[in-house]
Amino acid sequence: MQNLKQPANTQDMDIQAFKTETISFQALDGYHLIGTLYTPKEHTKAQIVLSxxxxxxxxxxxRFAEYAAQLGYQTFTFDYRGVSQSAPKTLKGFQMSYLDWGKFDLTAAIDYLAQDDLPLFLVGHSYGGQALGLTTNHHKVTAMYCFGTGAGWHGYMPLKEKIKVQVIWNIVFPPMVAAVGYLPWSKLNMGADLPKGVYSQWRKWCKNPTYFFADPEQHHLHDQYAQVTTPIYAVAALDDDWALPRSRYAFMQHYRHAPMNFINISADEFGLKKIGHMGYFRKGSEAIWDKMLNTFEDLLHP
Known part of the structure; x- marks a missing residue:
């Protein structure tokens, strides 16, 4: 295994080692998206799209993008349509499918970086690991490393989280969405507000053990995901109640022709108190990033 030369912590980062640039680009269907490109000022060994x-x-x-850029990886982050910088002035009446993020938005982000003749890695978080199978250009991705990607069904969760999730889906969210015409998720400090179409499909699919693969309207996705042959490294933290190993397998099994590596991690393994569903990318998670980037190094120098 190649060992990365790494800063001791994010405070030790040399911000002169990379530059950032706001990127305006079009999704595959022409929708306007906003991203940020983190580019090493010296040698770029490979590229990363963050989904x-x-x-x-x-x-x-x-923080992750800056870290990867300092270590020679040009890294591209972006907001999906309807989210943060890529959202319209109001989400009320905004029409879209949850699948658009992968089909149109991530496909365009991959194409944007693939213009350069460098290895291209996809780093996915939760939905981001689901989205590779929705793209039309997954063959351009050298490998995907994803964190917390699962089927979303409450039955895979511990009892306490299962009850919490069912209350949110069935009691909390419906009246909120009915009142404003979209999911005002930011009111609960859970993330950016979401278009109604995303909320409706997400809620529907999370009722099934195999997520959208159980939806008769999405039957074509079985064959679509089977076309992916990109090597996949699928990480599940053992305290990530939303995407425990059973949930991860329930989804990832549909990438049935992709070389699959299942990786279980624990917080104490990386000197952390907790990882959960969001901790993969929080401050202090550099050791998790190093494990992934060392895998990329091995793929660059077999």
């Missing part, structure tokens, strides 16, 4: 979790703005991943 976000549902309702998580790209700014959440800034």
């Amino acid at each position: 976000s979790a549902t309702g998580v703005p790209q700014a959440f991943y800034r």
Whole structure:
């Protein structure tokens, strides 16, 4: 394994080692998106597209992107349509499908970076790991490393989380959405507000053990995901109640022709008190990032 030369912590980062640039680009269907490109000022060894979790703005991943850029990886973060910088002035009446993020938005982000002749890695968080199978250009991705990607069904969760999730889906969210015409998720400090179409499909699919693969209207996705042959490294933290190993397998099994590596991690393994569903990218998670980037190094130098 190649060992990365790394800063001791994010405070030790040399901000002169990379530059950032706001990028305006079009999704595959022409929708206007906003991203941020983190580029090493010296040698760029490879590229990374960061595919976000549902309702998580790209700014959440800034610390990771800066870290990867300092280590030679040009990294691209972006907001899906309807989220943060890529949202319209109001989400009320905004029409879209939850699948658009992968089909149109992530596909365009991959194309944007793939213009350069460098290896291209996809780092996915939750929905971001689901989205590779929705793209039309997954063959351009050298490998995907995803964190917390699962089927979303409450039955895979511990009892306390299961009850909490059912209350949110069935009691809390419906009247909120009915009142304003979208999911005002930010009111609960859970993420960015979400378009109604995303909320409706997400709620529907989370009722099934195999997520949208159980939806007769999405039957074509079985064959679509089977076309992916990109190597996948799927990480589940053992305290991530939303995407425990059973949930991860329930979704990832549909990438049935992709070389699959299942990786379980624990907080104490990385000197952390907790990882959960969001801790993969929080401050202090550099050791998790190093494990991933060392995998990329091995793929660059087999």
